[in-house]
Structures are given as C-alpha cells and as structure tokens.
Amino acid sequence: MLPFFPAAYDDESLYSLMARYHRLSGNPDDRQSLGDLVATHTHVITSHLPSSISMLASSLPPGTKTAEQLIVEHTLFPYFASFLSLQGKAAVMAAMLGDNSGGLKMRIGLVASRIGCHNTYRYCGACLHEESEREQAYWHRAHQLPGVWLCPRHALPLWEVDPSFVALKRHRLLLPDSDAVQHNSKLIVIAATQVRDLVALARLNADALRFANLDDAPTPWNRTYRNLSQKIDLIRSNGRIDVQELERYLASRAALLPHAGEFRFLHHGDVLQWVLRLMRKPRPRATHPFKHMLLLYWLGGCWKDLVTHDFHRSVADTADLPLQAPHDKADRLDTATLRSLIVDNGYTLSRCASELGLSTTTVRVEAARLELPVKAKPKKLTRALVDKIEESLRAGDPVASVAVKHNVSIASAYRILRMRAEMASARSSDAKEREKSLRRARFLNDSETTATRKCADYSWLRRNDRKWLDAHLATKRDRHGSVTERVNWANRDEVYALAVQACAERLRLLDGKPIWVSRAAIGRLLKSAKVFERYAESLPKTHDALAKHAESFEQWQQRRLQWAKRALALEHVPLVRWRILRQAGIRQLAKAVQLEDEH
Numbered sequence: 001m002l003p004f005f006p007a008a009y010d011d012e013s014l015y016s017l018m019a020r021y022h023r024l025s026g027n028p029d030d031r032q033s034l035g036d037l038v039a040t041h042t043h044v045i046t047s048h049l050p051s052s053i054s055m056l057a058s059s060l061p062p063g064t065k066t067a068e069q070l071i072v073e074h075t076l077f078p079y080f081a082s083f084l085s086l087q088g089k090a091a092v093m094a095a096m097l098g099d100n101s102g103g104l105k106m107r108i109g110l111v112a113s114r115i116g117c118h119n120t121y122r123y124c125g126a127c128l129h130e131e132s133e134r135e136q137a138y139w140h141r142a143h144q145l146p147g148v149w150l151c152p153r154h155a156l157p158l159w160e161v162d163p164s165f166v167a168l169k170r171h172r173l174l175l176p177d178s179d180a181v182q183h184n185s186k187l188i189v190i191a192a193t194q195v196r197d198l199v200a201l202a203r204l205n206a207d208a209l210r211f212a213n214l215d216d217a218p219t220p221w222n223r224t225y226r227n228l229s230q231k232i233d234l235i236r237s238n239g240r241i242d243v244q245e246l247e248r249y250l251a252s253r254a255a256l257l258p259h260a261g262e263f264r265f266l267h268h269g270d271v272l273q274w275v276l277r278l279m280r281k282p283r284p285r286a287t288h289p290f291k292h293m294l295l296l297y298w299l300g301g302c303w304k305d306l307v308t309h310d311f312h313r314s315v316a317d318t319a320d321l322p323l324q325a326p327h328d329k330a331d332r333l334d335t336a337t338l339r340s341l342i343v344d345n346g347y348t349l350s351r352c353a354s355e356l357g358l359s360t361t362t363v364r365v366e367a368a369r370l371e372l373p374v375k376a377k378p379k380k381l382t383r384a385l386v387d388k389i390e391e392s393l394r395a396g397d398p399v400a401s402v403a404v405k406h407n408v409s410i411a412s413a414y415r416i417l418r419m420r421a422e423m424a425s426a427r428s429s430d431a432k433e434r435e436k437s438l439r440r441a442r443f444l445n446d447s448e449t450t451a452t453r454k455c456a457d458y459s460w461l462r463r464n465d466r467k468w469l470d471a472h473l474a475t476k477r478d479r480h481g482s483v484t485e486r487v488n489w490a491n492r493d494e495v496y497a498l499a500v501q502a503c504a505e506r507l508r509l510l511d512g513k514p515i516w517v518s519r520a521a522i523g524r525l526l527k528s529a530k531v532f533e534r535y536a537e538s539l540p541k542t543h544d545a546l547a548k549h550a551e552s553f554e555q556w557q558q559r560r561l562q563w564a565k566r567a568l569a570l571e572h573v574p575l576v577r578w579r580i581l582r583q584a585g586i587r588q589l590a591k592a593v594q595l596e597d598e599h
Helices: 014-025 030-038 053-058 067-074 077-081 086-097 125-134 163-168 179-183 192-210 221-231 243-254 261-267 271-279 289-298 335-344 349-356 360-369 383-394 399-405 410-419 421-446 458-464 466-480 489-508 519-526 529-534 540-549 553-570 577-584
Strands: 159-161 185-187
Touching (some): 030 053, 053 086, 067 077, 067 086, 077 192, 243 271, 243 289, 271 289, 335 349, 383 399, 383 410, 399 410, 410 421, 458 466, 489 519, 489 540, 519 540, 529 540
Antiparallel strands (some): 159 185
C-alpha cells in the first residue's frame, strides 16, 4: 500500500494524479512509480480510458477514492457513458477496472468513427501559468476531449504534445511543466474565423463531461435533434426531414471548421449519412459522442437539451463567451385546435399534422391521449393488388419494375417480398443461377480468343462455380488432346528438395540465438512458400524434405535451451531456470519440454 497519494485538483485526469505522485515520491525512475501504483512497470496509462484502475485503487491509502470514483471523476468515461446503454456502461466500467481493455474502443464507437482514438495530451498555457504560481500544473480532462482545441475557460489555443513523443515515452509519467513536455509541444494553429465555433464546441464538450448521464439509459436524442431542426426550418410540414436543405446546411457549417485532426472526417462527404442516422430512429450502434456534440451545436442546442437531469452551473458560466442559450420551452400542441380539426372538420391525421406544422406521429400520440375518433388511413394495398404483386415477383421480374407496373413504392414491393420467406429465397436462388448462366456464357465466348486465366469471369467462376469450371476445362483438355506441360515438375521437385535441405542446415548453423527452422522460415528464405502451398501435389519430394528437415516447436525450444545453457556456462553464471529462460528468450515452455535448475 502506498504511504500517500496526492489530493485531486478540479477536473484532473488520472494520468496527471499518477504523474504528480511520481514527482512527489522522489522515485528516480518512472518504472518504479508505475510498479508502486499498478504493480507493473510496462503498463500504459492512457489519457482517456485507462485500465488496471482496480489494481491502482487497491494500492491507495485508506480514505482515498474508490476505483469507481477514480473512473467517474478522473477519466473520460462520463463523456462516453451518456450515449451508452446500461449494459454498455457496465461493460466499459468492467474493462477499465480490469487489466485488459481490449475491444473497448470498438464498443464505444472510437474505431468506426474515423475521428481517431490516439493517446493525446494537451494543455492550456494560461492554466499552466496560473496553476504553477498557485500550486502545481496538471493535466485537465476537458483538454483531452476530441475536438477541444481551445481552453473552455480561457478561450485560448491549447498546446499539444507531439504524438510520436507520446508513443515513444508511453511509460513515462510527465506533467505539463516538465522540460520534456515543453520541448515536444506545439501550439495548435487556429484561424480567426474558426475561434467562435471551436470555443463553443470546447465548452459543449466540457459540459458533456462534467454533467454526464451516468445512472440512466440514454435519452432518445433523435427527438431532441428533430425538435431543434424544426426551429431552423429543416423539418417539413408533414414531419419529414428536408434532406436537401439539411445537406446544404451541414455543408455550410462543416466548411467553417478545421480540415485537420479530429475534424478531418467532416470533409470526406459522409456527414449527411451519420447526421440522418442520429436524427432518425435510434439503432443499437455505437456512435462517437463528438458527432453528437457537433450536431447539437449546429442545430443551436446545448447539453441540457440532451440529458434528463438538471444541472445548476456550467463551464460556460465562468467563461467570457457564453454558450448559445438553450430553448427553455418547447412548442406545445394546441389540443383545442386538434380536437376541432378531427371532430368538427373530420381531418385525417396527416392533414392535421400539415395544418399544425407537426409530425404525424406526434399528432397520432396526442389524439390517442385525448381519445379522439381518428379515421383509419385508407389502404392502398388491397388483397387483390398484393396478389398481383406477388405473382409478378414470383415470375422473377425486378422489384423496381414490379413497383412501377403496379403503381406502388419500391419499399412496399420489398416489404411484400420479405413477408414471403420462401418466395424471397426462390428469387435469390434464381438470381444466382441467372448470374452463373450469364458468366458461363461470357466466359465461353471470351475463352475462344483469350487465355483461360485472363478471362474476366475466370476468378468469379473459380470461387462460385468451381465444379462447372473444372469440368469445362477437363473437357477442353480432352478435346485438344494432351497438353504439353510448361514446367518440368519432376526436375523442379528434385531441385526444391535439395534446396530445402541446404536451407535448413544453413539456418541451424547461423550464429547467435537459434531461430525456428520451420516450414514457413524455409519457404520465406527460398522465396517459394506460395509455390510449395499451391503446387503441393506436384512437389511430393519437396514436402517430404520439409517434413524431414523442418523442426517442431518443441524441438526449437530444446535447441534454444541448449544454446542458452552453453552461453551462460561460458560466462560462468549459475544455470538456474529463470536465467536459462531469459537467455533463451522463452516466456512459456511447451508441455513436452522439461527444464530443471542446474547447479
């Protein structure tokens, strides 16, 4: 157990706490401090979602924070947790408590987001100056958030540590005022026209971190986005998204942001896709929180619009530039007008939605709550029409043609097709057979004037119609008589067999630590591994030589152990088990290999 652990500052990261412990402890080496903290000197404490926190908490003095408190108060876990299900939050928490956080970045959408998940370290020059004069400079969590290029408090550009330096010194425990960090940091360059947007995004990110939704399931954010979109005329009167207008609006807003770092993904043309995914019905798919922050800011919202609980103060309260004011009152449905439209005028729900400027779903829910008589939507797809559509689909007509022929939407045609599993399966099988027939005919035509392997459809037929292709090629060989082999495989087999033997002997005679004389090593050295694998039937002697001269994993370990014993004996070092294994470079012995201490 540690004799002490520093008290945490406001918004201090876990890495910063560990770095301050290292400085205060007086340990000459960072590895010694890492061993004290997490019981291993090779562990990497990342700036966003570190692991082994349970081990760290167990080594802290009594009365300090628990592992869960360290995660919530000193990592970026709250930033991601607001958009995770309860099961997802528990899984991420468990991964951070454990020794291995493998798969964690994929679970929370870091890998697929194209935003990046690098181990970034940023600091504010003004914060560093103030903290150095008062007590001690430290790493702020809010500065490490994606898209935060300016300090949320001072609205000044941050300094970023060179990523290559971070990767090289990943086992070091450094603070922002250390010489190594100062010499390997550069100020983030920001255009004057981008400052306002980046300050607002930085403060929105800071609010998302500080006032996260940790206890409840994520709120249905698509409703918030649609309500905000309606205020800036991106929702039509029928409640549908005006996709063209939305695309133009997003392009104009994205053009104002930087083209580098975390913002690079905005300029690849797929912004509309992920925005529509967030605005429509939520799917069980991980989305990076920074995308939520961007869309929320572009639509004129604030963090309070997304969370269900209230908070009393914001990072923006202490800043010079205020965040955009939240919408305190949502537009409410006029129930009296709705009742009049349905009862007195006999309007349908869609017409009521058009009159009130709301979505049909909203009107339907309110009408059901008021127990109003609602006219059923007239069915266009009658039983007779469905039968005709099914008949056309069974005949193999393309879905688009069926939709045009019967004056229905393509979605309706596909819906009918999915309702008949046997018909969908039969259509799929017929489509595959038609594809095979088309490619066979095209291949037969091309093979008359082109070499077989150079035909456009040869590779597809080899993968998907191998039986027919082999039969056709065999027939072609019979028709033309015996084919003269271009390669003398018997002679080549002899040459390869001798080369394998010579190669194996040369690998065994190499100086230094013995390498594994495996089939792969021999194939790589002869630059013929693919030939051995592809033409195995034509090279029987070669494969016999490989089986004879290549060594097993156990034989290789035995050879390394013998070499290690000889090397240690020459240095007059006691032959104990751990020394032999370290000299041999073996972490774990195979079950069939035995090693005892020799004195």
